[in-house]
Amino acid sequence: MTATDGRAATALADAIDTRGAAAFVHVGDRSDATLRYLAGPALPDRPSAFLRTATGKRLLCPPPGAASAARETFDGTVVAAPSLDANTAGERAAAALTARDATGTVLTTASVPHAAALYLERAGYEVASTDALTAARARKTAAELDRLRAVQTAAVAGVEHAEAVLAGAKWESESHADADADAASLVHAGEPLTTAALRREVNAALSRAGVDPAGNTLVAAGPSWRDPALGGDDPVRAGDPVLVDLAPRDAAGYHGRLARTFVVDTDGGWERRAHLAVTRAREAGLAELTPGKPASRVHEETAAEIVAYGFESVGETRTDGTRALGHGVGLARREAPRLSGAGDLEAGHVVALAPTVFDAAEGGGVRVADLAVVTAEGYDLLADYATSLSPTDG
């Protein structure tokens, strides 16, 4: 039994019924959030096929995942199917449907591999896609919220560690003070502190907390603020805004999202105003998290607050009109609900809010990001963490 099973089953049964379909089929591997949702986390690297018909569900799964899935995370039939790829998974899925005398339409997802869909068509099925799972996945179950709270708590441990390193580096650096202290890197463990070194420290803290950094850890200072996702290795200076932006993943595939920006030795100027703008924007966005409100309102109110403080709202992008200041989070790092499109919020939606300002002339930006669940009454943060600009050590 997965944390999500009942909800996925209902969504698929409804979609199959509404469309008069014979079955639903999806093919994916361990990295596929949809297949994790349908079949649990114990999946192999190689493609598996999930089938749902009127009589039940089955997973065609190449070893070693088959045994794992059968025992632990899938409550349907598991069939060990050696050496599946997108072609053979589709071929096996088609054969399994034909053996069950299924005819007519087979529903699948937009992301199912083309090769797998072709095998279903060649076997005489009409293939049609459904987005029923997207909406189902957006509404988290209580078991999923427990997982998301746990991974978000681990993200807190990561940001706390970054804060402790930065606070410690302030003291260590003052004992190394030289004539050109403003231009020099902070010092940590006797070495110049860089964004790459701080990223390694944060990732080690996430690992100790039992979650995977998942390649999502952004640490930026100075030039690397221009595109934090590129990584890079810049010196961390006392006056720089330092971004620590984490989206770790647990063993079942659920993601957290927590970002804070710290300045070790702020002169109280631009970055204090920017920090005030994003923290007020965070409050404005959270206040919109209510069932029945348009999801786009969350983005609009967050952006409006940033603009009210005299900054440009840049969201998480810089180059086009879709710059939502947040997104849904779950088995994918970004999933429904979208804050830049149509659709209303529902209880159980989990949303990352990430108000950001960026100014190339100031040499950086300020971002805070938090994860909240929409409740019947409004929202709950999945973990609560202070938004102070100055790093403190515990």
Add this chain to the structure above:
Amino acid sequence: MTATDGRAATALADAIDTRGAAAFVHVGDRSDATLRYLAGPALPDRPSAFLRTATGKRLLCPPPGAASAARETFDGTVVAAPSLDANTAGERAAAALTARDATGTVLTTASVPHAAALYLERAGYEVASTDALTAARARKTAAELDRLRAVQTAAVAGVEHAEAVLAGAKWESESHADADADAASLVHAGEPLTTAALRREVNAALSRAGVDPAGNTLVAAGPSWRDPALGGDDPVRAGDPVLVDLAPRDAAGYHGRLARTFVVDTDGGWERRAHLAVTRAREAGLAELTPGKPASRVHEETAAEIVAYGFESVGETRTDGTRALGHGVGLARREAPRLSGAGDLEAGHVVALAPTVFDAAEGGGVRVADLAVVTAEGYDLLADYATSLSPTDG
């Protein structure tokens, strides 16, 4: 320019030419190894479309990845395309081809999303799949080998740390000795040592070494040997074989693979014989790594050596006939060459060899795994690490 660019370009040009096709199109996201191969690591979570025509290549990429890719990792044209999903990526790719007056066949991969392929078909193209990139990816460039060596060196740091924890736990546990010492867990940092605690320690060491554990770290002792991929949390006892099996990933997406099995306090029985069998099997497999030899010979010689020592060869699976004792490694954790199928080894192939024995009655198994590149003369290990069964601290 990516580490792989010239090779991918040649493979695609050959495939397009051979099939008389107008173009090659692929759609994927940051987790898609094929798209990383074609477009570099700076990709967003949302789908991007890669196009290659006679006149050049382009990437249709939703922000924020567009700017990153344009600046750092892609040497073709980058077009910022907001809010792509599998549907819109296919629609945009079709429109871009039509705007270039392309007609006829469009090549793609077996794993391209069905929705994207449908848009190409609706635009009048005949869609055909090619596996040209699979073979190209298997032959690593010098730049790729540099990355693989670096991530494998980080994997060594992870196994070294596990060994140090186990060696330290032996001494710490002896100072805690009680009447039932055989049945008790080892002690680490004042707490009972468990597989979950050791997994967190190893992952922190990988993170400090600058690579991502990528959810691939297996630590097993006792019951968790039955399926190490399931995780679990078992006590680590002095007489247990402890598996530490790592496949971390670097920022560009390249994987390592290193496994060792340790027994803190061996009685010299079953596990010593099993360890001898797998280390001899490792040598037998490595000796087969020569260009022109069948890849399946590597598996066969490795397995034969295990059987010669009186053990059952279980490879990495337990439930079917495809249990290869290794696999290719690169941008995917497992990729070509396959050691269980047809095909010859070529210089530049990177292969993980993972001989394993398992005996439920003995309560565990023994595995060692290493990564080697096939060279003109034979092979080179991407990192060299001792295979001793007793853990030593440095």
